[in-house]
Amino acid sequence: MTIETSKHSLIAHRILSKDPNFVKNTKGKYLILPDRKVLDACGGAAVVSVGHCNPDVNEAIKNQLDTVSYVHSLEFTTEATEKLGRALVEDYKDKFGRVYVVTSGSEATNAALKLAIQYHQERGITTKTEVISRNQSYHGNCIGGLSLSGYPARKRFFENILSPHMHKVSPAYEYRYKLESESTEKYVDRLAKELEDKILELGPENVAAFFAETIVGATTGAVPAPPGYFKEIRKVCDKYDVLLVLDEIMCGSGRTGKFFAWEHEGIVPDVVTCGKSMSSGYSPLSACFFSNKIVEALENGSDSFSNGHTYQAFPLACSAGVAVLNYIKDNNLLENVTLQGEYLGRRLKEIVGDSKIVGDIRGRGLFWGLELVKNKQTKEPFEKALNVGYQLKTLAFENGIAIYPGSGTIDGYVGDHVLLAPMYISTSNDIDIIVETLAKSIGQLENELGI
Numbered sequence: 001m002t003i004e005t006s007k008h009s010l011i012a013h014r015i016l017s018k019d020p021n022f023v024k025n026t027k028g029k030y031l032i033l034p035d036r037k038v039l040d041a042c043g044g045a046a047v048v049s050v051g052h053c054n055p056d057v058n059e060a061i062k063n064q065l066d067t068v069s070y071v072h073s074l075e076f077t078t079e080a081t082e083k084l085g086r087a088l089v090e091d092y093k094d095k096f097g098r099v100y101v102v103t104s105g106s107e108a109t110n111a112a113l114k115l116a117i118q119y120h121q122e123r124g125i126t127t128k129t130e131v132i133s134r135n136q137s138y139h140g141n142c143i144g145g146l147s148l149s150g151y152p153a154r155k156r157f158f159e160n161i162l163s164p165h166m167h168k169v170s171p172a173y174e175y176r177y178k179l180e181s182e183s184t185e186k187y188v189d190r191l192a193k194e195l196e197d198k199i200l201e202l203g204p205e206n207v208a209a210f211f212a213e214t215i216v217g218a219t220t221g222a223v224p225a226p227p228g229y230f231k232e233i234r235k236v237c238d239k240y241d242v243l244l245v246l247d248e249i250m251c252g253s254g255r256t257g258k259f260f261a262w263e264h265e266g267i268v269p270d271v272v273t274c275g276k277s278m279s280s281g282y283s284p285l286s287a288c289f290f291s292n293k294i295v296e297a298l299e300n301g302s303d304s305f306s307n308g309h310t311y312q313a314f315p316l317a318c319s320a321g322v323a324v325l326n327y328i329k330d331n332n333l334l335e336n337v338t339l340q341g342e343y344l345g346r347r348l349k350e351i352v353g354d355s356k357i358v359g360d361i362r363g364r365g366l367f368w369g370l371e372l373v374k375n376k377q378t379k380e381p382f383e384k385a386l387n388v389g390y391q392l393k394t395l396a397f398e399n400g401i402a403i404y405p406g407s408g409t410i411d412g413y414v415g416d417h418v419l420l421a422p423m424y425i426s427t428s429n430d431i432d433i434i435v436e437t438l439a440k441s442i443g444q445l446e447n448e449l450g451i
Helices: 053-067 079-092 105-122 143-148 184-202 229-239 292-299 316-330 333-351 388-400 428-448
Strands: 025-027 030-032 036-039 095-101 130-134 166-169 208-213 243-248 273-274 286-291 359-366 367-372 404-407 416-420
Touching: 025 105, 053 105, 053 316, 079 095, 079 286, 079 316, 079 359, 095 105, 095 292, 095 316, 105 243, 105 273, 105 286, 105 292, 130 184, 130 333, 143 416, 184 208, 208 316, 229 243, 286 292, 286 333, 316 333, 333 359, 333 367, 333 428, 367 388, 388 404, 388 416
Parallel strands: 130 166, 130 208, 208 243, 243 273
Antiparallel strands: 025 030, 030 036, 095 286, 273 286, 359 367, 367 416, 404 416
């Protein structure tokens, strides 16, 4: 018996009673299974950007292994670490003064949370300990990020230990929550007023930060904010000395065609987190960017950020990040993300827009979501027990593409969607394969559901 044929994994996989599909190897845009290959149309959770087994990235990591594999960041730094810092901040020095580099997105979120509190403390404001985020959000698995998250399914076993200092406002989710009588502008005004009302309820002197995903990912399926939303939110935050923290772990690092997703919004956050696509899955890597005003407050106070991890600024991860960023730049991949992203959005609307079960198609760049509904006119969701997002994922996988399913789309309990996050190296032919295979799978699902 080989590892791949064993039915008794000792790893605690996501589902204990069922082992995941075994991948023998990967190449470019494909996952190679024992019996076939599958086009990776989601890169896991929107992770893979420059392709699997990219020779340039592999070579950089091998070279790093021969140079420095690990040092403790309290006392030492490395060339790979410093190169990554310059690569990330150089083009944004007028906005960000430092970048804090860790491994998982959850670590970056927790760093952003602690940074927000410390920033106010360094300025002598000790009362600002409350934080606001949104329902239907996801900010990580650690207790800090989970407390910020507005997704009940992830929190249900841990509610009694989550922080009481985290408060929620409504999501910016136009398809579901904009009233029929409202214009987009009025909807945005209502959401901005809700945030302002929450700050006033808690007391402006007590509120440290507002956290939001620039484009909401796994919980609702690539939902961009309505036009003008972040400009109004920025005004509210500025009015009450509340930091605006944007979570771009999933939607940042070039996924939208610009390095940061907030660059499409006409604002600049005080803190932003990135991850996933930054290292394309070659090594765990995420980052938390500090605005210049935050760096100044820390330098004039304790002269440190009171947060540290064993694998902070891990040289292998940093070398992977540098190689990925260089590959993106050298091959003009942000331009390709924009080009192929526009094509993907157009083809989705042309090919599956008339599907009986596709209620909404939304996204930006190479980050798109399809919300699945029982009734397109009323937007009625499917029964939770049907788990239609997972059903569609299974059919698509059988037909040759990997997509990312989601449930609890509407309120954390009901609603279904699937995510597409093709690689930055995708061609129009890849997009055609993805959309046509998805359309075939949707047709099969409609038949199975009797629709």
